[in-house]
Amino acid sequence: MTPEPRFARTEDGVTIAYQLLGQGPPLVWMPSLSNITAQWRIPSMRAAYTALARKVTLVLYDGRGTGISDRRIDLGDLGVDAHLRDLRAVLDHAGLERPSLLGYYHAVATAIAFAAREPERVNRLVLFGGSARLREAMLPAQTQALLSLVDQDWNLFADAAATAWLGWDSATSGRWTAEAFRTATSPAAAKAWFEAAAHIDVSAEVPLVRAPALVLHRQSEQQIPVEVFRRLAGALPDGRLIELPGSTPTLFMENPVADVELVTGFVRTGRIARPTTGNKLTARERDVLRRLASGDSNTEIGRELGITVHTVERHLSAIYRKIGARGRSDAIRISAMPDDGSPGRGRPA
Incomplete structure (x- = not known):
């Protein structure tokens, strides 16, 4: 209820x-x-x-x-x-x-x-x-196109916000999401919200x-x-x-x-259960992360694995993205955690 x-x-x-x-x-x-x-x-x-x-x-x-x-x-x-x-x-x-x-x-x-x-x-x-800086969240062209509808056609704005922008399907969820937008406020208030947001920093x-x-x-x-x-x-x-x-x-x-x-x-x-669907490290990425955790430089990793430094850097970029690391030291710390994010020894995902 x-x-x-x-x-x-x-x-x-x-x-x-x-x-x-x-x-x-x-x-x-x-x-x-x-x-x-x-x-x-x-x-x-x-x-x-x-x-x-x-x-x-x-x-x-x-x-x-x-x-x-x-x-x-x-x-x-x-x-x-x-x-x-x-x-x-x-x-x-x-x-x-x-x-x-x-x-x-x-x-x-x-x-x-x-x-x-x-x-x-x-x-x-x-x-x-x-x-x-909320203006950063409002800069993409698709967002600007959507916001232009607030004044022009409130109903179209609600439909577009629900489906084209947020990705809800056009069936039950999309219909009710559009209705939630439509009834959330008035066009004048929505315009004022977005105009004020552009200045929030x-x-x-x-x-x-x-x-x-x-x-x-x-x-x-x-x-x-x-x-x-x-x-x-x-x-x-x-x-x-x-x-x-x-x-x-x-x-x-x-x-x-x-x-x-x-x-x-x-x-x-406070623990972070890292998502795994579509986010698993490849075998080569796991090799790179193990060498990284051992303290090897990019040059040493490349030499040990028989790949170029550029390829090592590309693998590291993918690793950081997949495990949510902010950089080299963060990746080493995360690699030493179990999958639930609590302290302790673990292995790469």
């Missing part, structure tokens, strides 16, 4: 609707344009919420001006501080002292800012689909984040380049990037079981 909504009040008097379900460590799924009531009608999202709630206490909420939250808002006040007020109101009303945050698309910057400014209130971060606060952060990427080349997420993970003091198999730019749809296990495992224990 769909959880009954609860209502929190921000310090500037905006009513924020949220839902709370499940048990275990709290995870707050922070919104972009959302409608928590309509989203439960999407079969894949309902399944994801239910699966997450078996492992964590899941909190969903609609930001100001969206869903069933207060829509009578100042459209000129949609910067990061306004979104932080919404988050604080939900945490205070729900009595959540130190939850983990799932920053999704627009909410990535808000999650980073909150973790940097109030580190004692954040356990861990999971970041997907956005950037500390919390990159100076990224080095201040102390919470362990898991940065996830599963997108096609037509959307946000993976380099954006690599820079973000590299700038976070305790950040790790995992490039997920597949090309659909959503979580919990293309490989829902693995996505749920990855996110809840990290939230519950």
Whole structure:
């Protein structure tokens, strides 16, 4: 059954609707344009919420001006501080002292800012689909084409956002996803959200984040380049990037079981169960990683394996991507872990 909504009040008097379900460590799924009531009608999202709630206490909420939250808002006040007020109101009303945050698309910057400014209130971060500089997430041509529809044809924007952009199929899930977009807010509010997002930049606060952060990427080349997420993970003091198999730019749809296990495992224990589907190292990549872990230089690896240094570098690039390593020393550390990410001796995937 769909959880009954609860209502929190921000310090500037905006009513924020949220839902709370499940048990275990709290995870707050922070919104972009959302409608928590309509989203439960999407079969894949309902399944994801239910699966997450078996492992964590899941909190969903609609930001100001969206869903069933207060829509009578100042459209000129949609910067990061306004979104932080919404988050604080939900945490205070729900009595959540130190939850983990799932920053999704627009909410990535808000999650980073909150973790940097109030580190004692954040356990861990999971970041997907956005950037500390939100304009980076809005630059791809496909995204710009989609945003141009907000003014021109709101219904077409909703349909395109659900299918062409996020990759939901055209059957039940796609239809209900489009309806969730369509009812999330008004065209004027959506335009104000996106215009404000283009000016949100919390990159100076990224080095201040102390919470362990898991940065996830599963997108096609037509959307946000993976380099954006690599820079973000590299700038976070305790950040790790995992490039997920597949090309659909959503979580919990293309490989829902693995996505749920990855996110809840990290939230519950801090361990990272590295995805393996389509992500296994080749035999030669395993050879390269073993030599790397033994302390060999690229030249020494090439000489031992009978390959050029350029080929060694190409293999290392693939290895880093597949195991979520930030570089040479990180790959060596990961190679000495068991597959659940806990300390100890292990072997390459």
